Amino acid sequence: MWGDPSLYESTLAIVKELVAKELVAASPTEISVRVIPGISSVLALAAAHQIPLNRQGRAVVIEPARLLAAGMPEGTDDVVAMLDGHQTFASIDPEGLDIYWGAYLGSPDQILIHGDLATVREEILKVRAEAVERKGWIFDTYLIRRR
Ligand SMILES: C[S@@+](CC[C@H](N)C(=O)[O-])C[C@H]1O[C@@H](n2cnc3c(N)ncnc32)[C@H](O)[C@@H]1O
DSSP: OOOOSSSSOOOOHHHHHIIIIIIHHHOSSSOOOOOOOOHHHHHHHHHHHOSSSOOOOOOOOEEEEEHTTSSSOOOOSSEEEEEOSSSSTTTTTOTEEEEEEEEEETTTEEEEEEEEHHHHHHHHHHHHHHHHHHHOOEEEEEEEEOO
């Protein structure tokens, strides 16, 4: 699995179901589940850009990019978007927003771009498309931050 099991993963549910329904019945010894915490792409993103995810005393929202399509959530200045198959960052109003974008985080192929969303969004689209062409797949995660 990717990153940490606590964020947008069905791995734990699948493993628990397997243990409950299949393995336990077939196994002569007791089988239990142990969860080892991993490094989520969200934390890898923050570390790679050397930023905190939140501002002092403020909240940070982590959401699938389709929810960001409607714009920044009310009362939130920091949004981490995951699962973006439509490059949502390029279709929202960029006024007053910065982006911290990362692809293949934590791997030797890691790519990072950040800056004023209006200024760098075309560059991200280009770099992203080239990476997809080169590797055949991409996983990217980004923070949208209101200045
Ligand atoms: C099914 S979710 C899994 C998330 C994972 N459990 C985590 O903790 O990062 C898949 C999404 O996670 C993000 N993601 C996972 N691995 C990534 C990586 N190495 N670099 C950038 N984004 C990643 C992408 O937004 C991708 O669409």
